[in-house]
Amino acid sequence: MVRTVFLGTGHFVPEKVVTNDDLAKLMDTTDEWIQQRTGIKQRRYVDWDKEPMGSSDLGTRAARVALENAGVSKDEIDCIIYATLSPDKPFPGDGVIVQAKLDVPAGVPCFDIRNQCSGFLYSLQTADAFIKTGLYRRVLVIGSEVHSSGIELADRGRDVAVIFGDGAAACVLGPSDKEDGRGVLSVHLHADGRFANELHIPYPSSAENPRLCAARLESGDHFPHMNGKNVFKHAVARMPEAVLEALGKHGLTPKDLKLVIPHQANQRITDLVQRRLDLSDEQVFSNIAEYGNTTAASIPLGLDQAVKAGRVKPGDLVCFVAFGAGFTWGAAIVRW
Numbered sequence: 001m002v003r004t005v006f007l008g009t010g011h012f013v014p015e016k017v018v019t020n021d022d023l024a025k026l027m028d029t030t031d032e033w034i035q036q037r038t039g040i041k042q043r044r045y046v047d048w049d050k051e052p053m054g055s056s057d058l059g060t061r062a063a064r065v066a067l068e069n070a071g072v073s074k075d076e077i078d079c080i081i082y083a084t085l086s087p088d089k090p091f092p093g094d095g096v097i098v099q100a101k102l103d104v105p106a107g108v109p110c111f112d113i114r115n116q117c118s119g120f121l122y123s124l125q126t127a128d129a130f131i132k133t134g135l136y137r138r139v140l141v142i143g144s145e146v147h148s149s150g151i152e153l154a155d156r157g158r159d160v161a162v163i164f165g166d167g168a169a170a171c172v173l174g175p176s177d178k179e180d181g182r183g184v185l186s187v188h189l190h191a192d193g194r195f196a197n198e199l200h201i202p203y204p205s206s207a208e209n210p211r212l213c214a215a216r217l218e219s220g221d222h223f224p225h226m227n228g229k230n231v232f233k234h235a236v237a238r239m240p241e242a243v244l245e246a247l248g249k250h251g252l253t254p255k256d257l258k259l260v261i262p263h264q265a266n267q268r269i270t271d272l273v274q275r276r277l278d279l280s281d282e283q284v285f286s287n288i289a290e291y292g293n294t295t296a297a298s299i300p301l302g303l304d305q306a307v308k309a310g311r312v313k314p315g316d317l318v319c320f321v322a323f324g325a326g327f328t329w330g331a332a333i334v335r336w
């Protein structure tokens with residue numbers, strides 16, 4: 001039986017560290033409030049004065065590291081799947097932009113997945129299906145976000161602005177027919193569009209004509225809007241549910257997991273998921289204190305760090321779980 005395996009992982013974050021105290025100079029907030037409510041101490045931002053970069057620049061750098069770790073050349077890539085909510089431009093997607101930047105051969109299919117914090121899981125399931133059916137042998141999956149140019153760094157946007165950070169991560173996936181049981185066991189995805197307005201950027205919109213006008217920008221509707229309490233409430237219910245669903249398919253329980261890598265939305269969400277699943281501290285990965293919420297990059301960034309730190313070894317059972325805008329959510333079980 002063919003399984004999808006991770007051939008290599010990599011990440012890239014901008015050098016510039018932005019602390020909670022730095023944000024307190026721009027808006028009415030405090031280090032104490034941010035740490036208490038979210039667990040975030042700092043995040044990375046593109047350094048707009050020194051080296052402006054778009055999502056595709058971060059994604060390209062992360063992809064280079066993943067390809068090198070995988071020992072796969074750009075000429076071997078059969079497909080690029082790119083997850084982001086902050087593409088360089090409305091169209092075309094960043095997938096093709098990264099194809100050109102990496103000099104991946106012409107003709108290779110590339111596309112974007114726009115599922116925000118669940119974007120990596122949606123990309124993983126898509127890649128897994130392509131690989132298992134034999135359509136592609138080397139799929140490059142990238143999650144990349146530049147939030148720092150798209151959040152309102154002022155009092156009005158403070159509830160959202162303090163959460164997000166810039167970053168990118170990538171992995172190279174391919175088939176294995178070894179009898180060692182390693183690879184993606186299953187990915188489980190869900191969505192409920194009735195909650196689409198609970199976390200969104202309303203503007204510009206194709207439902208308005210003209211689509212973009214200067215006067216409308218005063219409203220701040222081109223920045224993310226979030227009903228934080230409702231997002232929180234749903235996240236802490238859906239994430240444990242998704243983990244149990246994924247484990248249940250294989251007759252496994254939370255005790256069988258070496259590591260859970262949750263989407264890094266908020267440390268309080270992670271803590272509640274941990275409690276509901278009765279997981280030990282060692283079983284749960286967290287880097288939110290250092291990077292904040294990097295949306296589509298968050299799970300692959302955690303994965304790359306966990307692998308490099310030796311927290312995930314061959315044969316270990318790993319679980320990814322995410323919840324985000326849409327609402328969309330899901331979980332994946334991988335035998336590393």
Ligand SMILES: CC(C)(COP(=O)(O)OP(=O)(O)OC[C@H]1O[C@@H](n2cnc3c(N)ncnc32)[C@H](O)[C@@H]1OP(=O)(O)O)[C@@H](O)C(=O)NCCC(=O)NCCS
Pocket residue numbers: 028029030033034037038117158159160162163226227228229231232265266269293323324325
């Ligand atoms: C955003 C979030 C941290 C806010 O925490 P909360 O406990 O719900 O806080 P509230 O929204 O009730 O706000 C409490 C107060 O803090 C204020 N506040 C909001 N942001 C603030 C900030 N950055 N600094 C200081 N005060 C802030 C609010 O204005 C409110 O003031 P009020 O009581 O005078 O009206 C929390 O709702 C959350 O984490 N939600 C999930 C968000 C998430 O994970 N999003 C990504 C999903 S992938």
